[in-house]
Amino acid sequence: MTLNKSLLIPLVVFILLILLLALGFTLKDPHFLPSELIDKPFPEFSLSDLYSAKTRTREDVIGDIVLVNVWATWCPNCLIEHPELTRIAAHEGVTLVGVNYNDESAKARNWLRRHGDPYSFHIVDNDGRLAIDLGVYGAPETFVVDQQGVIRYRHVGPVTRDVWQRTLAPVIDLLGSGA
């Protein structure tokens, strides 16, 4: 009997598919940071503020070392990281800026009323335009932006105490001492 090789096609396709999924998996897992965003200036934007009629632009982010946190009310992990962000803002002396991503402003305000608002201000990004410029995968993501408005670090996923101690704090210390 001659071997009908075409019957192997489904298996080969499946293996390729699995490789892709596995690859996607390893990429996603360690909250890696794509290199090209690092050391690029924070993108230009002009969006409204969550509480006032004020327009927020890139100028508002520049000046101090800032943690820009992309969050949304529909994102369970944002709630998980919220206590740690609150602690960082209160005790570590770091300015926290929120990007409210693909959300409804009323929901966002309610969420903040309930859970507390440690942020200096929030940029309303309902269409996700700023998030696209930032290359956001999904909420939450946190960017370290330096005094010149350059993105220096990017963390995908919730900011836990561990993440703060191991990565964010050292990065911020380094930026603070170098400046």
Place this chain on the structure above:
Amino acid sequence: MIAELGHFSLILALGISFCLMVLPSWGVYSRNLTLMHTGGSMAAGLFVFLLTSFLCLGYAFITDDFSVSYVARNSNTALPVAYKISAVWGAHEGSFLLWTLVLGTWTFAVALFSRDLTVDMRARVLSVLGVLAVGFILFLLLTSNPFDRSLPVYPTEGSDLNPLLQDFGLIVHPPMLYVGYVGFAVPFAFAIATLWSGRLDTAWARWSRPWTNIAWAFLTLGITLGSWWAYYELGWGGWWFWDAVENASFMPWLIGTALVHSLASTEKRGVFKSWTVLLAIAAFSLSLLGGFLVRSGVLTSVHAFAQDPERGLYILVFLVLVIGSSLTLYAVRAQGIKSNALFTWSSREALILVNNLLLAVATGAVLLGTLYPLAYEAFTGGDKISVGPPYFASVFVPIVMVLFAFMAISTRSRWKDTSAGFSPRRQAVYFAAAVAIVSLLSALLATLVFPVILVTSIALWITINLADDVLTRLRNKRAKLRALVSQPLSYYGMLFGHLGIVVSMIGVCCTVYFSTEKDVRMLPGEVVSLGGYEFEFHRMKKVQGPNYVADQGEIKVSRDGEPVTTLFPEKRLYTASQSVMTEADMDPGFFRDLYVALGEPVGESAWAVRVHVKPFVRWIWFGGLLVALGGILAVLDKRYRLSRRTSESVVGASVV
């Protein structure tokens, strides 16, 4: 206590499923009849313990047992009882328990209703289902145990079910969907059992057909319900978003549709044997893949299911084991299968082949669109890109249009050779007539839109052919009505299935092209007109619900001064979770829906209001219901019942 009982039942179910996996197949291997017969009672036991486990979780929800962390996360004392029950499958752990229970139910059903199978086939099928049960239950116990307690400190109040899910549509949508998804495990098990036995004949197609039809009908129902729910609950008037999770349910449906057709050819004509087996494997594999995509967090989706890499890894390994070994088995065992039945290019077989190829290509297109962002990211390391509706519209729609055109002809086709009864000239006349009628109608209504004319013409063309087919069947009968009634149910299944697609086609097309909407800022007393209707924003008031407070708008709709209806859209604040929900209100109608949703309050008493007029939108779901009805009618056909009844007495005692 009850939660521990549920947990314990689940562990027992794991033990039984392990026996179900091993014992009957050991019986097949050692030719031991007693062991082969154990499958039936194992299946019954599996079902009973899974059901017990599920009921225990339900009990924990109804009695507000917040020491169970899953309950604390997804329920609340103020939640109405119906939603407490549906909260059981409101998040990852519970919904996967439901998924597993559905598998147990299918397994038990197979044990009950497949006694006309040879003893060894039945043993093989049940042990394949046992393998799946082991995988699912292990997944639950290892990564997603819904019975985990948070002791000794537990909350006195739960954090509420996601308000989006507090809705009738979400009570019924997941069970329907899962019955469909998991139902494809049955034809899969039949296919594997056939490959395993090495007897790749047409008998397996006859056994699998009713199971495939019913699973497919439920999946149709599940998807239809999901689409309807998205429409009225999400508050933006959309009914399909090409979201990764929607695609995950749509791909098995497309392949399932191909399978339903190709099983018919395999059973009736003995053709496409190995292709049909492959489709059966593919349909279930896509169901599993869907589960992986939804629950692993590899793709970010608006559905945002509990995402956990550990779970994703488990499912990935499970996928490799189950699908990988199935496809290897296929590559080895499907060797040398040939069908010697001949058919011509115009035969039903040929047309079903076209149908299968087109559906497979369409599935491939959807799969590509779903996984492309992942592939792009993996190979270029670049930014996340999203593949949205434009891709799907430009790739999927043309394929489907060709499919519809073939569908028109295929209803008139016959097995083996159609040429005798088929006249291309008549088809040309039918099509021309359909185009003429539709164009005339459009011209009268002053809405000449080319795509709508094309789609509606094809829809009408299919309908003419279906009607013609019915008339042909009655032509030589004296008692027309009796002849109509005495047509086999499977024939009606075919009619309703295809008619349903026609209805949905018209619905989708008209909704896409004729919908109008406006986003406006309205003060009380202001009027906005849209699509011939006047919407008057009458007033706002506060409303108190069981677990929410709401701002309710009152909007009076009139047409040419005549009042049509009054709509009450709401903006709800669910008190426990502090989440705000838009509750749209609509006036459904056969030819159009009026749809109003509240946006944000702007200024003192003004509100952002979104009004839609959506023609024919109901047809989309009505068509879906017809398709599902068609699938169910086909299962009820006498043919399948007869074969069951004759064999019932033979093995009647084996289950007990």
